[in-house]
Amino acid sequence: MEKQTTIKDIAIALRLSTSTVSRALRDAHDIKQDTKKAVKELAEKLDYQPNKLALSLLNRQTHTIGVIIPNLDYVLSTMVKGIDEVALEAGYTVMVCQSDESFGREIVNTKRLLDSLVDGFIVSVSSETKVFEHIRKIQQKKIPLVLFDRVVNNIDCPKVRLDNVAGGIQATQHLVDQGYKKIAILAGPENLNISNKRMEGYLQTLKLNGLKVDNRFIIHCDFNQQYAYEATKELLAMRNPPDAIFTISDRMAIGAMLAIKEKGLSMPGDIGLVGFNNEPVTSLVSPSISSVEMYSFEMGKATAKLFIEMLHSEDAMQPAEIVIKPKIFVRESSLRIPLKKTKS
Amino acid sequence: MEKQTTIKDIAIALRLSTSTVSRALRDAHDIKQDTKKAVKELAEKLDYQPNKLALSLLNRQTHTIGVIIPNLDYVLSTMVKGIDEVALEAGYTVMVCQSDESFGREIVNTKRLLDSLVDGFIVSVSSETKVFEHIRKIQQKKIPLVLFDRVVNNIDCPKVRLDNVAGGIQATQHLVDQGYKKIAILAGPENLNISNKRMEGYLQTLKLNGLKVDNRFIIHCDFNQQYAYEATKELLAMRNPPDAIFTISDRMAIGAMLAIKEKGLSMPGDIGLVGFNNEPVTSLVSPSISSVEMYSFEMGKATAKLFIEMLHSEDAMQPAEIVIKPKIFVRESSLRIPLKKTKS
């Protein structure tokens, strides 16, 4: 790496002091026009770029946002895109660290970003994370923090999340409307909020419709195609198997679908299926899979906006919580009764 | 952001000089045991973290790698994962910027990362990029640079890329072996190397097998499902349409597939289809799509390794070029003749 041009270089070349150059560069009112001109011209010529490190050291801010996410799947990639877009606009650079769904790596990443003196954190926790000391540490240091997507209840900070209960309700109610009566759920890890909330919606809806809750039909498994495949095989092997499955992610829906096909059952006839996330793949497979859209890109943008707002508000903001409304997209996998009209 | 504990704080508390504290912290041989112990204990207690900014300013290195990629699709996400893994291991943090296939954004990102004083660049160019002044600028500043995946011919630096010609050959030869005679190609943008190389493999293979090249069958379109869909519709509407299509990405294969299904044609019977990237989706759709695996994760790791190597080698390395061998995975969309034996 070659030496960059510094203010000092310009100062020496022009026989000025560094402070004069500094001020000339920023168009201070108390600098002679000629001087300004000379300085600016030389700066241009030498391709002068202010050293961000020095600035950061001085101002104690790096204009960098640390983003910690559990992985880079479709949903998170899309969210990061949204975050990135807004952050860039606001003059911030984003540093993305994946924890790979590992608690240990999440801690390491937090530490790294803390060391890197990021101006703040935007975090979605890993599915392994059950203890939140590392997050608390961020708060103790009074560093701005926004949680998104996979938020944590007992951490007090601004949050952006999906209305997961509503998502669970939409999916389940749709299945009920289609005449399914024995609806199973492939939920995610038990400690994960989004998992429980989607399940809560599921349970509420069953009760609301007078359907009985069958505990055999509630299965917790990792966000993972393979696990979902195996769980579904077990479901279908039961004496009195479900006639519909709601999976809380599309990857899981794919796994379920493979198991259903393998068993020779048809969708939506023998069994109904609804996924979550509305990933492009849902409309590519056959039958296409109904799924709940969570507006990831918008969510990413909202998160970054909230974060920037927080950063700019001098005093501690009262923790806002932005809740995005999901929307089910009905496709072949669950559509037994033709829809009459597009209903809301 | 609260004030961090500094060496000075410790020095004052212990009535020592900052230099003593600094050395004690790093276990210098010429510091009294008692002093070391006291310093370390207090550092621990006050949760002292060295200020990276100050270190970076002093040492002129940020331990940060700037990664510029055109988007965050499946392939690139996977590659970034690989890069990340190796970089972390080596003590580097990665700053990922997406150019969104836009030349303008690529330039902006380059500038931003340059300003951020990253220690080096790992770059895959956007599909719009035809001029490379911004890349040259990196080199002029003598900042380490590695190109990967979408490399550029007339830039002289270490590169990691797929053997795209081989990929094109494998795909095309497989179709020929399956008895297809009128093979079309959906190639990517014309200025993109990977596009041209895959096409080169396609052309070579046609010639090698004595098949004539039909220019109507060579279509350049964006890496995009929609364009591929439309291009395929055109292909199928021709008087003498192709009996097989090789698309240089899986997203394009999906687009082609939709057009083929819409036309009521069957795969692999009426028409054969081979994609590129071997994304998970290829085995999820029906019929499953044959595709060329490019080992993205390995490629990411290889890239980061080469980069780190470059960084650590004092003098300018002679530009290495790592070439990854692709491998076709045959699935239903192109398999008319049952495979006899797994042939390497």
Place this chain on the structure above:
DNA sequence: TTGTAAGCGTTATCAT
């Protein structure tokens, strides 16, 4: 209108 000096947090060099 311009220059001087201190400071951001750290380390390396040279005293003591």
Place this chain on the structure above:
DNA sequence: ATGATAACGCTTACAA
């Protein structure tokens, strides 16, 4: 075994 000082590149009081 420890301390003083300068330096990394920049800004900002304060002087001149």
